[in-house]
């Protein structure tokens with residue numbers, strides 16, 4: 169992907185608008201914006217968009233499909249960005265994802281932790297928690313928090329950073345993120361260093377910040393509408 173990046177019309181303005189929105193939400197919550205990491209979600213967009221974002225100072229990008237992420241990370245191997253894997257991850261692809269990802273936010277089952285044991289580098293992980301009662305959604309059930317936390321803590325190659333969740337559509341985001349904050353406390357009660365909370369997307373990052381989110385995963389507010397899925 170060495171061809172000249174197309175001029176991404178309005179990208180800088182949208183990025184700065186979101187950064188200002190984050191600063192406002194932090195101020196309103198009595199928090200410092202420095203406690204937060206903005207992960208710009210670039211799924212479905214070409215590698216050239218990631219390059220353009222890096223040119224604007226973005227250092228963290230998020231992807232939710234392994235093959236697409238792997239291709240982009242390979243095409244942009246020299247670029248100084250951290251790839252955050254935020255989507256459902258097949259067990260058999262886990263070790264491959266660990267090659268390009270600096271963090272995996274979607275750890276939700278024991279077999280996935282097993283698959284990542286023994287990767288030859290230190291990998292940051294987040295325990296994804298399902299905030300709905302529908303087991304078909306991504307994330308571990310709250311009843312699995314203790315056992316998965318212990319398993320991750322016992323896996324040398326993994327550094328547990330904290331919890332991750334997606335707000336359900338069926339309820340106000342603020343209520344769901346309050347529950348997530350409670351789950352974060354449960355994790356921290358036996359993993360005191362796992363203080364991070366990965367939550368907040370385009371339409372709910374203000375509520376997520378109010379509930380303590382540290383890692384914001386924001387896509388369309390910055391990138392514009394996503395191209396159709398391939």
Ligand SMILES: *Cc1c(COP(=O)(O)O)cnc(C)c1O
Pocket residue numbers: 209211232254255334368369370371385386387388389
């Ligand atoms: C796509 C996606 C996002 C970003 O969504 P936007 O609404 O575009 O901000 C965040 N988290 C996950 C897990 C996603 O799949």
